[in-house]
Amino acid sequence: MDSAPAEKRKFPRIPGQCTVLYRFENHSTWLMGTLLDLSASGLGMLCQTAMLDHTLFDFQVSACDTKMIPEITGQAKVIRCAASDNNQFMISAKLVRVVPAKRK
Numbered sequence: 001m002d003s004a005p006a007e008k009r010k011f012p013r014i015p016g017q018c019t020v021l022y023r024f025e026n027h028s029t030w031l032m033g034t035l036l037d038l039s040a041s042g043l044g045m046l047c048q049t050a051m052l053d054h055t056l057f058d059f060q061v062s063a064c065d066t067k068m069i070p071e072i073t074g075q076a077k078v079i080r081c082a083a084s085d086n087n088q089f090m091i092s093a094k095l096v097r098v099v100p101a102k103r104k
Contacts (some may be wrong), residue, residue, distance in 0.1 A: 011040035016064035020045050020056050033091075034059055038069050042094050043076060050089050051078045058094065074098040 020035040022045075033047030038061070051057070051059045063071040076093035083089045 012044075013037040013039045013044070014068050016066055016069040018064035018069060019059040019062040020047075022047065025056050025058070030060070035069070036063070036090075042079070042092065045093070046084060046088050047091060048088055050083075051081045051091055051103050053080065055077055057093075072098055072100055072102065 002068045014070060015037045016035060018035050020033045020043075021030040022033055023030045031047065031049060031051075036044040036046055038044075043059070043061075045059075056077075057078070058073070058075050060073045061069065061071060063069065074095060075097040076095050078091060078093050080092040082090045
């Protein structure tokens with residue numbers, strides 16, 4: 001018997017592990033995290049910065065090795081921040097604005 005739960009999300013998550021740069025509004029310094037998944041409406045990432053709910057941040061996602069997630073930039077709003085291993089934080093964020101990478 002398959003015990004995996006059925007996907008109930010309207011926009012399923014695409015798993016991928018790639019670099020994501022992020023910075024807070026009105027800050028010029030980019031910080032580095034790891035993208036865990038992406039959907040049409042949100043992203044999950046692991047980083048070393050705790051974030052308050054509703055915090056807006058800019059992000060730049062590098063294309064993942066699997067080619068399932070392209071290079072994108074935009075702005076997101078924190079929905080949830082949870083402590084993880086190794087002094088890191090798991091961030092769930094809603095996409096506010098997305099700018100696809102320019103095609104070469």
